[in-house]
Amino acid sequence: MISCIHAVTTSFFPRWDPELLFKILNNIHDVVLVVDSDTTIVFANEAYAKILGVPVAKVLGRRLDKIEPKAKTIEVLRTGESSYCRQSYLSSLSVNVVGSTFPLYNGKNIIGCVSIFKNINDVVELNRELNQTKGVADYLKEQLEQEEQLPNSFEEYIGRNSRLKETLKLAAKVAKTDSTVLILGESGVGKEVLARVVHKSSTRKNRPMIKVNCAAIPEDLIESELFGYEDGAFTGAKKGGKLGKFELAHRGTIFLDEIGDMSLTMQAKLLRTLQEKEFERIGGTKAIKVDIRVIAATNRNLEQMIEQGAFRSDLYYRLNIVPLMLIPLRERRDDILELAKVFLKQFAKEVGHELTLSPQVERILRAYEWPGNIRELKNVLEHASIVCSSKVITSKHLPAHIIPKKHRSSVKENSYDIKEIVASVEKEVILSALNACNNNRTDALKALGISRKSFYNKLHQYGIIDV
Numbered sequence: 161m162i163s164c165i166h167a168v169t170t171s172f173f174p175r176w177d178p179e180l181l182f183k184i185l186n187n188i189h190d191v192v193l194v195v196d197s198d199t200t201i202v203f204a205n206e207a208y209a210k211i212l213g214v215p216v217a218k219v220l221g222r223r224l225d226k227i228e229p230k231a232k233t234i235e236v237l238r239t240g241e242s243s244y245c246r247q248s249y250l251s252s253l254s255v256n257v258v259g260s261t262f263p264l265y266n267g268k269n270i271i272g273c274v275s276i277f278k279n280i281n282d283v284v285e286l287n288r289e290l291n292q293t294k295g296v297a298d299y300l301k302e303q304l305e306q307e308e309q310l311p312n313s314f315e316e317y318i319g320r321n322s323r324l325k326e327t328l329k330l331a332a333k334v335a336k337t338d339s340t341v342l343i344l345g346e347s348g349v350g351k352e353v354l355a356r357v358v359h360k361s362s363t364r365k366n367r368p369m370i371k372v373n374c375a376a377i378p379e380d381l382i383e384s385e386l387f388g389y390e391d392g393a394f395t396g397a398k399k400g401g402k403l404g405k406f407e408l409a410h411r412g413t414i415f416l417d418e419i420g421d422m423s424l425t426m427q428a429k430l431l432r433t434l435q436e437k438e439f440e441r442i443g444g445t446k447a448i449k450v451d452i453r454v455i456a457a458t459n460r461n462l463e464q465m466i467e468q469g470a471f472r473s474d475l476y477y478r479l480n481i482v483p484l485m486l487i488p489l490r491e492r493r494d495d496i497l498e499l500a501k502v503f504l505k506q507f508a509k510e511v512g513h514e515l516t517l518s519p520q521v522e523r524i525l526r527a528y529e530w531p532g533n534i535r536e537l538k539n540v541l542e543h544a545s546i547v548c549s550s551k552v553i554t555s556k557h558l559p560a561h562i563i564p565k566k567h568r569s570s571v572k573e574n575s576y577d578i579k580e581i582v583a584s585v586e587k588e589v590i591l592s593a594l595n596a597c598n599n600n601r602t603d604a605l606k607a608l609g610i611s612r613k614s615f616y617n618k619l620h621q622y623g624i625i626d627v
């Protein structure tokens with residue numbers, strides 16, 4: 161093989177022409193440096209001069225052991241063994257390099273040494289920035305988790321109720337696989353919290369779980385949110401383009417929340433991506449491959465939506481591989497006080513003193529219907545923790561609407577705060593509109609006759625949704 165290459169080369173170079181050799185070496189982007197046996201530089205190419213910032217003529221004849229006493233070259237000359245270094249720092253050049261150094265022999269005698277290396281300062285800097293960004297992201301994630309006190313594993317998940325336990329058992333099983341999961345249940349039952357626990361119990365736990373709220377993103381933006389876009393893809397696009405949520409979730413999990421609120425057009429695009437595991441950015445032509453685990457959630461009845469032609473059956477079958485049904489809080493009343501304890505511990509830290517519930521409040525919390533489920537329980541306790549200045553929360557610290565009518569007058573008999581009364585009525589009307597519309601937010605806002613923006617503001621204000 162070597163003799164064959166030799167023959168081809170010598171037919172092109174009948175006589176070794178040093179000029180031609182120098183030309184080749186000087187056009188290489190990597191540094192080529194040759195020293196003799198006492199480390200005197202006998203050849204350096206233009207790439208070396210470029211890093212050093214002086215003409216080649218100025219370095220020829222100088223001794224490398226004086227310029228860079230720790231250079232690998234010196235060791236190679238001493239040992240006679242080639243060396244490949246993954247990364248080292250050359251202080252004389254102020255550069256990080258990777259490369260190789262090998263000895264030159266004349267018979268048995270070492271007559272010099274050749275070093276070929278590459279400047280990787282940009283890579284080192286990028287790596288540093290990447291590590292720093294990752295560190296900041298991990299720190300922020302930790303902070304958020306500590307603040308919210310959410311369960312991080314199935315062991316930490318509160319659930320005495322036997323029906324819930326069955327769901328959690330199945331969830332723990334499926335978490336270990338890469339299967340698609342569909343979480344169903346009313347608003348506020350903790351679908352997102354369960355999705356997080358499934359992700360954290362999976363092999364992908366060290367990669368991110370990226371959430372897409374399909375209901376909150378306007379129809380014309382959802383495609384760019386999911387798939388991202390290339391530089392200049394449309395007017396107003398960010399310079400340099402933008403990564404979509406699918407790319408951010410690569411090797412992790414994508415959580416498609418409120419999947420029932422996605423338009424039919426987007427459902428078709430999503431289905432294609434899930435089937436082919438690849439997509440194109442808006443304005444792009446290259447197919448991007450992703451390795452993602454999908455968890456979807458909805459409070460809508462997807463089967464009914466299929467019958468009405470509002471949800472694609474093929475997408476439903478693709479998502480409904482392992483359905484997990486979270487029951488409403490009113491059907492697991494045995495968990496109410498335990499959940500309340502977790503929230504009180506969290507709010508106690510915020511208000512700076514211990515918080516407990518009076519026996520009457522415990523009875524009220526257990527008896528209430530909780531249309532807004534765990535989210536509503538949390539919001540009620542947050543309200544109480546702010547209003548209550550002592551350690552014990554009594555019924556007078558609770559919002560009026562959760563107290564049974566028969567007790568109500570005694571609690572709020574002196575309340576003429578019109579804003580509080582209007583807010584309480586408004587919340588009740590919104591909750592019953594949602595109930596009447598089978599949790600379809602678009603139908604509910606139409607029935608209420610208010611704009612989407614104002615509707616979502618109110619859902620947020622009254623703690624009906626988080627976003």
Ligand SMILES: Nc1ncnc2c1ncn2[C@@H]1O[C@H](COP(=O)(O)OP(=O)(O)OP(=O)(O)O)[C@@H](O)[C@H]1O
Binds near residue numbers: 354458
């Ligand atoms: N198991 C739990 N432990 C502690 N807190 C919980 C738990 N489940 C839910 N929560 C609290 O309830 C709130 C609502 O939960 P989550 O957002 O997961 O509900 P959801 O079912 O996804 O609601 P939506 O349908 O409106 O998106 C969370 O912010 C969290 O604070």
